[in-house]
Amino acid sequence: MKRLLHPLSLTTLEDYTDPSFSAAVIDWQKQHGRHTLPWQNTRNAYLVWLSEIMLQQTQVSAVLGYYARFLERFPTLRDLAAAPVEDVMAQWSGLGYYTRARNLHKCAQQVVAQYDGVFPADPALLAELPGIGRSTAAAIAAFSSGTRAAIMDGNVKRVFARVFGIDAFPGEKKVEQDMWRRAEALLPATGIEAYTQGLMDLGATVCTRSSPACGRCPLQARCVAYATGRTKDLPVRKPKKTSPEKHAVMLVVIDQGQVLLELRPGTGIWGGLLSLPELDGHVLHNTGSVLPAIDQQALTRAVAPFGEIESVETLLPIVHVFTHYKLHIVPCRITLAHRNLLAGEAGFVWLDSDKLADAALPAPVKKLLLDLCGDSQAVQRSMF
């Protein structure tokens, strides 16, 4: 029978069901998974919950010691709920993400107050409690009451991205939704504990981010990434956040074969180098593609010590990328009517343009000036 097509949708309604997937994971988990972690082999929801919260963003090896000490100090949910939050924080100290500890304490008090100290089995109810999201709720429900529910943590995302060749960033909503749909469809009819633990163990010990042990993977035969040699490229990494953008209006004053330069402060960007004088008040943050309007009065004031402006020409911006931000250099070319030959200003120098190549200038500034002076000389030559 042909695949159903939703009448109003451009895409097919995929059916991701495949019992052989969970069978492979469960079988592997029973033979090669982890079975003796301190929070395993129990259905005590307090023990399970505590472990799942500690394991958020945190590896097993880091959790082990904290888990043991925490339970020594707070053996039961009621002990935890009754304790001062400061004691909880103290036990958590060093584990990181301290909101987890505050939420843990709040959650304990809430479970005592709302549920008489008994965690609900329904993942939807668990997910309403502080610090428990959809994935953690599913894990707690699966391990503490055998409830069929899908987890979706970093391990699962990595395994799914590779096995199914999902070639898009999992942080995108539709990609994550698709993964959740797969996760729900692939749940086993029985054996949710071994399956859930198996996915976690697989991601943590075999399908690792770098150099996965594909030779030991029970899903190798069905893994798209393995088959196509793309384990290195999947899952698709988070697109690097666009670095902040700044603008700097740089004054290009060329007169009588000399360029006006300013010595930069010893510290900070381009510390101690010569550079073009910058117009104050024009370094704008996150302005995107919008160019700063140039303040003519500020311009006149800035140039005044060196002469009288005859004309101003804004040149095409140059983009310079640093590790932590992007600088748009807006060159502002100024022609002087009269050059002030007296004193000048401290920290400023007139440099012969034929010495630019050897001057201590930032690379983008040197390139800009060499281009400009080259051009202007060419233009001057052509005029004769």
Next chain:
DNA sequence: CTCCGGTGGA
């Protein structure tokens, strides 16, 4: 150094 990640809040 950079990258990674569940949850919750902006």
Next chain:
DNA sequence: TCCACCGGAG
């Protein structure tokens, strides 16, 4: 939808 929270790993 974006990002802070933190510590560990590469």
